Amino acid sequence: MSALFEPLQLRSVTLPNRIVLSPMCQYSAIDGVPNNWHRIHLGRYATAGLGLIMAEATHVNAGGRITPGCLGLYNAVQEAAFGAIAADVKQFGPTPFAIQLAHAGRKASADLPWRGGHSLQGPQAWLTVAPSAIPHDAGWHIPQELDDEGLDAVKRDFVSAAGRADRAGVDLIELHGAHGYLFHQFISPISNKRTDRYGGNAENRMRFPLEVFEAVRAVWPKHKPLGMRITGSDWVAGEGLEIDDAIAFAARLKELGADFVDVSSGGVSPKQKIATGPGYQVHFAAAVKKATGIVTMTVGLITEPQQAEAIVKEGKADLVAMARGLLNDPYWAWRAADALHGEVHVAPQYLRGRARGVDTPREIVLKAVR
Template sequence: MSTATSPQGPNSGEDHRRLQKPGRDPHLFRPITFRGVTVKNRIMLSPLCEYSAIDGMPNDWHLVHLGARATGGAGIVCTEATHVSAEGRITAKCLGLWNEAQRDGLARIVAFIESQGAVPAVQLAHAGRKASIHVPWQGSGPHAIADGGWEVIGPSALAFAPGHHVPRAMSHEDIARVTAEFVHSTKLAREAGFKIIDLHAAHGYLLHEFLSPLSNQRNDGYGGDLAGRARFLLEVVAAVRTEWPAELPLFVRLSCTDWVEGGLTMADAVEISRMLAATGQVDLMDCSTGGNDPRQKITPGPGYQVRFAETIRREAAIATGAVGMINTPDLAEEILANGRADLILMGRKLMAEPSWPLLAARALRSDQAWPVQYERAMLS
């Protein structure tokens, strides 16, 4: 991993330099390179489910949502969880990438993100046993099959919570089929023009379900000890790499603890990260937590998950992204300056303030180009 000069987009150049004053060189706004992709700063839009698609298709909402974060200065703009099959969706309103129409709809958004000098990323996901629920503003309860829901699958026949769908335990044929679906979605992502894939192995969705002993009680080669439980994830990574070019980066979002006794631990997360690092196929661990068991006990606060990114970076020798209530420029800068992570992922803060990166650059006195259309706001 190395740094390089920030790529120049159509809104860069002399028109910006005339407005800039000599500034500092904060870590938050230093470029970073993963394989053949250079990112202009260390800010990544965290995947944020919008529950606004129809039949998995992106629409103007997705263009505006993702486009605003690109014009707002984020270095990497990532889609929400984008599902590899209709069966794998969290809700009937979730985004998908399993057909060419979805690919073409996303390609339009990718082109706009890139036109603003940001790097387009896609999170590929399968919801597993947490599929077929209603959207949050309708309560997030189970979506009954009789009412348009669908059968859900998982590593074992264990429901996420009382009253939720009991998944059908996946056969080896199911595992092979879902792996192939990840590969097909990867091909479509490449054709759409995405430059980074973030595989979703967190928050209680399918790949995380296999990793956690709370949801995986299999007695075959995909269960048992940590190596068995990690087998599916490792196979998906290897399969995705057959369609994802060597010059493009692959991230993995990992829940680094289940926050429940008997579940995944920090030590497990380090070992999983070591396994992935050893493959030479994964470039960054996107370090989140929780989501696999409603009994979890979390005490959130500013930067409360940073220690997971810091530990994995140090002990697994792989780049990491930190996420979770990193809401101020000073906190983000401290994390990077002290080598606790390589990227800062922001979700709710960027949801509320799409131009947070531009404002953070001003606060840290960094020479960052603003879109020419917004230059009048630079000194306001």
């Protein structure tokens, strides 16, 4: 039995295997509303045999969007559009549909990446907020430091977005606490220079993300899983977060009812020095899993079936998230199932494409029907 193709139960949600479509920003929304591009992008994975399909970073208010092209879930039009996509995805296979809820903090109000991704200037720009009034980089806008009223508003927006996600038919939520966005900005000493109860020591810096998680968990249905993407390292030696910080944060999340953590890294500082390579973030997930026992997801340059199999089989992570690999080969799970002798869901319309060995396409179809 392939470990990669074993189902995983998270509360009432069954993931048919351990392969996850990682959230990938498409920067193609208009006023935060998913459109035909998102329906095609996400819909093509409905029959790909994955364990979980996760929509890209979806922002809880307009000011929290990374770019003007980013998705949102803060009004009824957006909610209805997500509901249509969720229905499409779940109509044609057993793969649950997830969403990543986010707020970009000081990294908001940026241009589209194919236009350079720099801080917007002039009438297109909007006010951004952050733990401290420190710009992300030289040439970036100075964010407004969040006061108590602003913190409460952000928390309410996350709670509201979770309610909309539930009504839209979303099965699982991941809160975005990495990549230099708002929650990560609070946790990292690089971006958080506050002197109140939300700044200073590690316990204080974790406080606001944990408060938001707890508030969302309180309204998100008990039978549905909730987790967070967290940071394994800021990759800024001597200044930023390291793996012990990730372990401490994951342990607190677990106490509050988190069902999983998705361990990534970097993004909070232009000073980062990232050592990339195949599976370069797996050791972060492995350390968190070993120390806390929480279900972990890993991501980053995982491209080959045997590589993904070893990660799960050796207990380094429970789930393997893929982005570029699934963009290059949407039916990667089929290839992995062939290589690892795993079982994967295939829609009857596509069964002819699964003919192997001595079986003819007709025999494959007849076996499935029987």
